[in-house]
Amino acid sequence: MTTVDSELEPVPSAVSGERLTAPRPKPAGRPRRRQGGFTPYALLTPALIVLALIVGWPLIQLIITSFQKFGRAQVFGAPPEWVWLENYAKVLTDPVFYGVLSRTLVFAAACVVLTxxxxxxIALMMTRLPKTFRTLLSVGMLLAWAMPALTATVVWGWMFDTAYGVINHVLVNTFGLEEYFQHSWLIDPLSFFFVAGIIIVWGAVPFTAFTLYAGLTQVPDEVLEAAQLDGAGGFQRFRLIIFPYLKPVFLIVTILQVIWDLRVFTQIFALQDIGGIRALTSTLGVYIYQTSIAGGEFGQGGAIAVVTAILLMSISIYYVRQVTKEEEL
Structure with missing residues (x-):
């Protein structure tokens, strides 16, 4: 016992009768200066200058134009007339604008959900496929993703062509649907957006699939195996394990898809040239073009563009705030 007692550390003096006192808080001083000093700001300065020139200056010019009466005469040198908020009043009281806006929001929401x-x-399927088939699928999606939007629209437009389209041919000769003989898919607005949605989703799925597949490779296999042994089905494993792990990835991809689908232009404009009715199928991007470039009302088109930019900026700010919250957790 004496040997053990001699090896014990001495008992703190507070236990032997002295009064315990809480440590005094450190006086609030100046916040610590981040390491690096001026160097990070100096390194960011060239990029900020380039960003201001490429993005900031055209945006300022757009805002200035939206406060002016700027038409074809001003393009050829006539001085613009300042009308201030008149362009915005015309846009915000125009029922056509609200029809285009609602059409754009509904179409973008449908494309985002399908994408x-x-x-x-596809990302979940890629985790189960053998390496050979996964490689072939990846190559196919990369080809679809790399194809220019205009080229893809022209190809899909020929597939849905009234007289020579393969879609009508298959529906009539394979499935016996005689009502689709020389059916015009682009005349009716509903079927027009059906075709446009196929083109947009077809081009956007590869990015979503690759991004989510990269996230799925980081989900621990031990957790999934344990859940499977406990009797959890495939949907339960996705809802309770995979989705919480990949929630930041899902959030980022979804918001990016919303932004991209709200400003879609090429697919809608090209399909309208093939056979769609512009007045019934225009989205915000095409409507801005028709108002400013085709219609010659650059001031009013600038006002529509500013309203669209505010809408996209609101979504972007929400995206940045959500990402920041995820990083702080």
């Missing part, structure tokens, strides 16, 4: 659903299913 995320199909992209998630």
């Amino acid at each position: 995320m659903l199909v992209g998630t299913l």
Whole structure:
């Protein structure tokens, strides 16, 4: 016992009768200066200058134009007339604008939902495929993703062509649907957006699938195996394990898809040239072009563009705040 007692550390003096006192808080001083000093700001300065010239200056010019009466005469040198908020008043009281806006929001929401659903299913399938088939699928999606939007629209437009389209041919000769003989897909606005949605989702799915597949490779296999042994089904494992792990990835991809689909232009404009009715199928991007470039009302088109930019900036700010919250957790 004496040997053990001699090896014990001495008992703190507070236990032997002295009064315990809480440590005094450190006086609040100046916040610590981040390491690096001026160097990070100096390194960021060239990029900020280039960004201001490429993005900031055209945006300022757009805002200035939106406060002016700027038409074809001003393009050829006539001085513009300042009308201030008149262009915005015309836009915000125009029922055509609200029809285009609602059409754009509904179409973008449908494309985002389909893109995320199909992209998630393909990403989950890629985790189960053998390496050879996964490589072939990846190459196919890369080809679809690399194809220019205009080229893809022209190809899909020929597939849905009234007289020579393969879609009508298959529906009539394979499935016996005689009502689709020389059916015009682009005349009716609903079928027009059906075709446009296929083109947009087809081009957007590869990015979503690749991004989610990269996230799925980081989900621990031990957790999934344990859940499977506990009797959790495939949907339960996705809802309770995979989705919480990949929630930041899903959030980022979804918001990016919303921004991209709200400003879609090429696919809608090209399909309208093939056979769509512009007045019934225009989205915000095409409507801005028709008002400013085709219609010659650059001031009013600038006002529509500013309203669209505010809408996209609101979504972007929400995206940045959500990402920041995820990083702080």
